[in-house]
Amino acid sequence: MQIFQNFSLLNHNTFKIQVKTDFFIAIDSIDDYQHIFSENMLINKKKLFLGAGSNVLFTQNFAGYVIQSSENAIKIINEDNKFIWIECDSGLNWHHFVKFCVDNNFYGIENLAMIPGSIGAAPVQNIGAYGIEQSALFDSLIAFDFEKGTFVKLDKSQCDFGYRYSILKSHNMQNHFVVKVTYKLNKQFNPNLKYKELANYFAKNTSISAQNVFDAVCKIRKKKLPNPEILPNAGSFFKNPIIDEKKFLKISHLLPPNSYFKLDDGNYKISAANLIEYAGWKGYHYNNCGVYEKHSLILVNYNSSQGKELLNLAEKIINTISEKFNIEIEPEVVII
Ligand SMILES: Cc1cc2nc3c(=O)[nH]c(=O)nc-3n(C[C@H](O)[C@H](O)[C@H](O)COP(=O)(O)OP(=O)(O)OC[C@H]3O[C@@H](n4cnc5c(N)ncnc54)[C@H](O)[C@@H]3O)c2cc1C
Structure with a gap:
């Protein structure tokens, strides 16, 4: 773990707003959570959990602690003949995970290609695009409760997912930092072309692969959405x-x-x-x-x-x- 003081957040938000935080904690090990808790670092302090900063707007300097994890492992933890369960660290890049699934023939997530940000924020925001939300593939998550100093596991029914909403946004859960998320992917491919733009794209195709859908989504998104690196x-x-x-x-x-x-x-x-x-x-x-x-x-x-x-x-x-x-x-x- 590293702690920085008077730290610029310019490269930690895709709006490229020039603000600073009093403290920035960069977590790189599972032990860091308990360490931060037992040192009482956050008691009575303002804190902000940050992923890649692709869904935040800073309107002022942050007088407190910004906490971010760079842990980014992907682990297959279970499988049967229909499904595969994959556990990801919260610091993993979302698109990297989608690409990993498509490359390895794990299906269902291809429509969510190219959404910027981290795994940790995905269930918080219940991200969605092109006819699907992450909740459709979500299995469970592990979060660290910075108030009690304990890890808690939440399964899908406990997350109360809605349109860009989850229980993690509620007042009671504001102290919970998402540490790991497990997704349940399909072993059989069944294209989801509910979204009109995708249906039109494949109107003349009879045989479609997950890679085709992934490529189509990337192509449509590149055409429609501004790249934050060029236009924040x-x-x-x-x-x-x-x-x-x-x-x-x-x-x-x-x-x-x-x-x-x-x-x-x-x-x-x-x-x-x-x-x-x-x-x-x-x-x-x-x-x-x-x-x-x-x-x-x-x-x-x-x-x-x-x-x-x-x-x-x-x-x-x-x-x-x-x-x-x-x-x-x-x-x-x-x-x-
Ligand atoms: C060009 C562009 C296109 C986009 N397209 C889509 C889209 O198609 N669909 C869509 O749904 N969104 C989209 N987004 C929004 C964004 O990509 C998602 O909301 C994404 O999940 C944000 O991830 P992040 O890591 O950047 O989160 P951040 O912006 O860092 O944080 C977002 C929220 O999650 C909380 N948070 C972050 N990490 C954690 C954690 N580990 N534990 C607890 N809370 C945490 C933060 O406190 C904050 O409240 C787009 C954004 C951009 C810039």
């Missing part, structure tokens, strides 16, 4: 709002065409991207930041923007959407 961003800044039927009937006349669909539970999911675009924000420049010209859900940092500038822009967008469509959109990005 944190992916979708806002979540798609979900409203009940009563609310939907009240506001449906305000919504742009094709901006919503009915979910199985009777609620309606509204495309925040459509609302933002319809409200005229797509491609908008605001000081040093703006709304990405090819995708209105993505806020970008054009030129050393301050986190507060991006937050101001986000608030302006939220207010217009509320005034125009009577819908409250919320950030997906974690504001710090």
Whole structure:
């Protein structure tokens, strides 16, 4: 373990915001968790668990301890004739894990290629794309409770996964650092082409492999999404709002065409991207930041923007959407 003081987070957030933390703890061994606990390092201190910083917006320096793990092992821990269970350390790069699975013919995860970030954050955010969320493959996780000094295991039913939500986001679990996550992959390939763009991509193909799907997802994503190394961003800044039927009937006349669909539970999911675009924000420049010209859900940092500038822009967008469509959109990005 290494501890750094007055540490720059510039290279630890994909918005490339210039902020510092009082302390940065870089964990590199499973023993470090107990060590940090027994030394009382975090008692009454503000703390932030950080992966690759690809879903956070820093709006100020962090007066406390940022904790990150670089442990990145992948281990096959069990298998039967249908499934294989793979345990990953939280510091492992998510895309690296997806590639490992595709290379080794472990299936089901290929649609989630190229999502930036770490394994540790994946269940916290319940990441998803192209018709699937990580919860579909999630088996269990081990977290360290920095309040009690113990490791706890959570299985899928305990995680309360929802759209970009898990129990780890709840107030009671804020002291739990995800240490390891186990995923259950299929041994047989069954392509998931529910997502329209993927279905269109493979419209003329009769034989599709997991590698094909992985490649297609990478290709589509490269075309659609800005590379944070070139144009700093944190992916979708806002979540798609979900409203009940009563609310939907009240506001449906305000919504742009094709901006919503009915979910199985009777609620309606509204495309925040459509609302933002319809409200005229797509491609908008605001000081040093703006709304990405090819995708209105993505806020970008054009030129050393301050986190507060991006937050101001986000608030302006939220207010217009509320005034125009009577819908409250919320950030997906974690504001710090
Ligand atoms: C270009 C781009 C495209 C993206 N596309 C998608 C997409 O398609 N789908 C999608 O769902 N997301 C997407 N994202 C968002 C992002 O990739 C995910 O949210 C990812 O899981 C964040 O991982 P991270 O390691 O960077 O987490 P961070 O940003 O570091 O942290 C995110 C949250 O998780 C918490 N956290 C991190 N690690 C741990 C840990 N070990 N234990 C406990 N809590 C922890 C943090 O405290 C914070 O609250 C995209 C982002 C970018 C930049």
